[in-house]
Amino acid sequence: MKRKEENIFKVIMIIASLIISGLLLFILGTIVWKGVPALSWDMITKLPGGGFYLGKEGGVLNAITGSFCIITGAVAISMIISVPLVMYLNFYLPRKSTFSAIVRFSFDILLGVPSIVYGAFGFALMIFLGMRASLGGGIITVAMLITPIMMRSFDEVTRLMPRDLSDSLLSLGSTRYEMIKVIMRQLMPGFVTATLLATGRGIGDAATVLFTAGYTDNLPGSLSQPAATLPLSIFFQLGSPVAEVQNRAYASALILTALILILSFAARHFSSKFSRNRI
Amino acid sequence: MNTQRAIKEIGARWFMRIIAFSGILFLLIIGISLFVKSYPVIRENGLWKLLSSVSWKPSSGEFGFLPFIVSTLYVSAIAIIIALPLSLLTAIYLNSYASGRIRRFFEPVIDLLSGIPPVIYGVWGTITIVPFIAKNFASGTTSGYSVMAGGIVLAVMIIPLLVGLLTEIFNSIPDEMTNASFSLGATKWQTVKRVILRRSFPGIIAVTVLSLSRAFGETMAVLMVCGNSPRMPHSLLDPGYPLPALLANNYGEMLSIPGYESALMLAALILFVIIFFFNGISRLTLNHLEKRFHF
Numbered sequence: 001m002k003r004k005e006e007n008i009f010k011v012i013m014i015i016a017s018l019i020i021s022g023l024l025l026f027i028l029g030t031i032v033w034k035g036v037p038a039l040s041w042d043m044i045t046k047l048p049g050g051g052f053y054l055g056k057e058g059g060v061l062n063a064i065t066g067s068f069c070i071i072t073g074a075v076a077i078s079m080i081i082s083v084p085l086v087m088y089l090n091f092y093l094p095r096k097s098t099f100s101a102i103v104r105f106s107f108d109i110l111l112g113v114p115s116i117v118y119g120a121f122g123f124a125l126m127i128f129l130g131m132r133a134s135l136g137g138g139i140i141t142v143a144m145l146i147t148p149i150m151m152r153s154f155d156e157v158t159r160l161m162p163r164d165l166s167d168s169l170l171s172l173g174s175t176r177y178e179m180i181k182v183i184m185r186q187l188m189p190g191f192v193t194a195t196l197l198a199t200g201r202g203i204g205d206a207a208t209v210l211f212t213a214g215y216t217d218n219l220p221g222s223l224s225q226p227a228a229t230l231p232l233s234i235f236f237q238l239g240s241p242v243a244e245v246q247n248r249a250y251a252s253a254l255i256l257t258a259l260i261l262i263l264s265f266a267a268r269h270f271s272s273k274f275s276r277n278r279i
Numbered sequence: 280m281n282t283q284r285a286i287k288e289i290g291a292r293w294f295m296r297i298i299a300f301s302g303i304l305f306l307l308i309i310g311i312s313l314f315v316k317s318y319p320v321i322r323e324n325g326l327w328k329l330l331s332s333v334s335w336k337p338s339s340g341e342f343g344f345l346p347f348i349v350s351t352l353y354v355s356a357i358a359i360i361i362a363l364p365l366s367l368l369t370a371i372y373l374n375s376y377a378s379g380r381i382r383r384f385f386e387p388v389i390d391l392l393s394g395i396p397p398v399i400y401g402v403w404g405t406i407t408i409v410p411f412i413a414k415n416f417a418s419g420t421t422s423g424y425s426v427m428a429g430g431i432v433l434a435v436m437i438i439p440l441l442v443g444l445l446t447e448i449f450n451s452i453p454d455e456m457t458n459a460s461f462s463l464g465a466t467k468w469q470t471v472k473r474v475i476l477r478r479s480f481p482g483i484i485a486v487t488v489l490s491l492s493r494a495f496g497e498t499m500a501v502l503m504v505c506g507n508s509p510r511m512p513h514s515l516l517d518p519g520y521p522l523p524a525l526l527a528n529n530y531g532e533m534l535s536i537p538g539y540e541s542a543l544m545l546a547a548l549i550l551f552v553i554i555f556f557f558n559g560i561s562r563l564t565l566n567h568l569e570k571r572f573h574f
């Protein structure tokens with residue numbers, strides 16, 4: 001009788017796991033199946049031509065470049081914030097400090113704040129500063145979104161590191177700042193993994209850049225000009241009533257998915273390397 | 280210690296301290312500035328009237344948030360009802376039954392599912408879920424863009440979060456505890472039921488609340504499959520208009536209508552406050568559990 005209950009539940013559990021892995025295949029399959037027929041070199045290498053949104057020739061190079069510029073800037077900003085922060089929490093403050101608990105807690109909450117709220121806040125901030133939708137605004141807002149993500153995963157990597165190295169450095173008479181410069185080398189692979197994953201989140205997010213980065217058919221020229229992004233280009237193309245444009249939305253979706261997959265695999269590669277080098 | 284080294288050390292320390300403080304400050308700034316921005320519409324209409332009215336006519340200054348709040352609740356509830364059992368069963372399976380090989384296979388599956396951007400989920404939803412609902416339910420009276428579609432897509436989106444966190448919670452239960460149960464002659468299933476699930480019950484609740492707050496704030500996917508009509512959804516097959524979608528859809532044009540910007544900021548504030556509390560409570564619970572299990 002007990003065996004029977006166990007076996008029934010075991011079957012249900014296996015079915016649940018199969019459904020979840022099946023969902024991944026289903027989603028990726030749908031995107032590939034719809035995207036491949038519309039995919040061409042022009043999609044990746046050309047700007048939208050005249051009448052692009054009526055189904056005429058062109059590509060989404062503007063969106064690819066825009067996304068690239070925004071994520072590069074945003075990752076740079078959030079590195080400058082999260083690396084020192086994590087070092088401070090782990091190596092400067094005592095282990096059970098209340099202050100570090102409060103900082104970690106606020107970043108946990110920031111991690112949960114939805115991207116649309118960052119988008120709205122970023123937009124309000126830009127109006128306040130007299131900026132218009134631009135590359136710079138997009139960079140700042142995406143940085144707000146990914147900084148808590150990066151900070152949290154950096155923190156996890158750093159907490160896992162054995163303390164022997166830092167302790168022996170301090171006992172040799174280095175200052176904490178000098179110690180961190182050495183430790184960074186040890187932490188680097190883990191940080192690269194975390195950064196790649198955060199990059200994926202930042203590239204894929206549309207709600208943050210919807211009002212802050214704007215949209216344009218041209219390449220982003222400067223920080224104060226609007227920039228197109230890949231998720232938004234998918235969204236706008238999908239909303240078109242023209243079948244060719246919709247098909248190109250599927251192709252753009254395939255491009256974005258491929259980018260995310262590459263980032264994710266690169267991150268996994270680095271993290272497996274990291275676990276081999278651990279002391 | 281020579282002075283140059285000391286100066287570098289002190290400089291670095293202060294730089295880091297300022298960043299740490301501004302992290303806390305930033306949270307306050309978001310909350311306060313959203314409140315300041317939404318205050319005009321609250322003063323004009325009263326908070327209770329805004330939250331309980333169903334009439335949404337921005338051009339005549341009527342901002343009733345109830346349809347949006349109800350849509351958000353419907354969509355998130357459907358998502359959790361679908362996602363929680365699936366994730367719970369999978370997490371138990373991965374923790375107690377699956378072999379090492381299956382566990383290693385699942386890691387990238389969960390990683391990839393959580394890495395797929397919302398807009399891709401939206402595209403997937405419009406290609407598959409929306410036509411499916413249009414064809415199979417309500418005999419063609421619905422376009423398929425509905426609360427139901429939003430709920431299903433959201434469910435798939437929060438599954439990786441749920442599975443990841445639940446597996447973490449189950450793994451944090453000390454082996455001594457499960458081994459004690461086995462040594463008393465309990466079967467695996469009895470151990471799962473009586474020890475693992477019971478021990479991790481607060482954690483399961485916390486994780487559920489956490490993923491619920493993720494569902495509240497999800498924007499793009501929901502925007503693409505929900506239909507976005509500002510009326511009360513009366514059935515699950517009616518189109519809905521969750522708060523994040525409202526924000527995303529109207530932000531561009533709101534500057535021309537008085538009070539509109541303030542009303543949309545209120546939408547952001549509502550989201551922020553709900554998520555602040557949901558996240559806060561569940562994070563505190565999870566941190567507490569972590570402390571209890573890591574001796």
